[in-house]
Amino acid sequence: MRQLALFDLDHTLIPIDSDYEWGQFLCRIGAVDAEAFAHRNADFFAQYQAGTLDPVEYLEFALRTLSQFKRPQLDEFHAQFMQEVIQPALLPAAFDLLKKHQDQGDLIAIITATNRFVTTPIAAALGVEHLLAAEPELDTHLNVTGKLIGVPTSGSGKVVHLHDWLRQRDQQLSDFSHSYFYSDSHNDIPLLEVVTHPVATNPNAKLSAHAQARGWPQINLFHQQ
Numbered sequence: 001m002r003q004l005a006l007f008d009l010d011h012t013l014i015p016i017d018s019d020y021e022w023g024q025f026l027c028r029i030g031a032v033d034a035e036a037f038a039h040r041n042a043d044f045f046a047q048y049q050a051g052t053l054d055p056v057e058y059l060e061f062a063l064r065t066l067s068q069f070k071r072p073q074l075d076e077f078h079a080q081f082m083q084e085v086i087q088p089a090l091l092p093a094a095f096d097l098l099k100k101h102q103d104q105g106d107l108i109a110i111i112t113a114t115n116r117f118v119t120t121p122i123a124a125a126l127g128v129e130h131l132l133a134a135e136p137e138l139d140t141h142l143n144v145t146g147k148l149i150g151v152p153t154s155g156s157g158k159v160v161h162l163h164d165w166l167r168q169r170d171q172q173l174s175d176f177s178h179s180y181f182y183s184d185s186h187n188d189i190p191l192l193e194v195v196t197h198p199v200a201t202n203p204n205a206k207l208s209a210h211a212q213a214r215g216w217p218q219i220n221l222f223h224q225q
Contacts, residue, residue, distance in 0.1 A: 001177035006181035006191070007128070008163070009112040009119060012201045013094045015222045018043045018086065018122055019062065019114040025081050032065060040137070043081060051187055051206070055113060055134075055152035063136050067146035072143070074117070077218060083122055086093060088095040090125055093221035097182070098126060109190070113154035117144060132161045156190040182219075 023041035027034040047053040109130035185204035192198035200211035
């Protein structure tokens with residue numbers, strides 16, 4: 001039976017939060033009102049770290065920001081973002097972990113609370129074909145409308161999206177001999193609890209304590225980087 005390997009993205013495969021850094025990047029290049037946006041972005045990031053973030057509220061804020069720009073402009077911004085912010089954050093330890101599962105022939109997917117526009121090029125740069133992410137509504141010209149499709153891919157929503165994705169593939173979690181999920185955050189405990197091999201990866205304090213209590217392995221990919 002094939003194995004399934006799932007990965008969170010931010011602070012798991014990369015040592016930064018891509019959503020937060022995208023907002024900081026937009027401020028830096030003058031695409032948004034830097035003072036107002038940076039303050040709001042920082043508030044949401046603090047809520048995420050504390051486990052109090054309303055994912056719908058945050059995603060509506062993030063997607064409204066994307067909707068201010070036509071798609072060609074967004075793509076130009078993102079190419080610069082990849083070069084300046086993401087490429088330096090793609091570190092060997094993450095590629096080594098992915099390669100271990102690739103060499104085993106595992107089905108691999110990234111499942112992230114960050115929206116698909118921000119994360120699709122990052123998943124591609126990591127060599128991961130399958131991406132489960134918050135889905136922005138697009139118009140016929142692929143412009144972001146500012147609306148979210150479906151439930152957020154955060155907390156228990158990650159479990160919902162995983163089952164939906166597997167169902168689309170005519171599969172279910174029990175079809176895999178082993179299922180792994182690597183995450184840094186206590187926000188991902190719902191999905192960590194349903195796989196056979198949860199791995200606390202660069203864990204925050206709350207997840208580290210939970211993992212220790214549950215006897216889950218803990219790894220740190222970036223402490224030597």
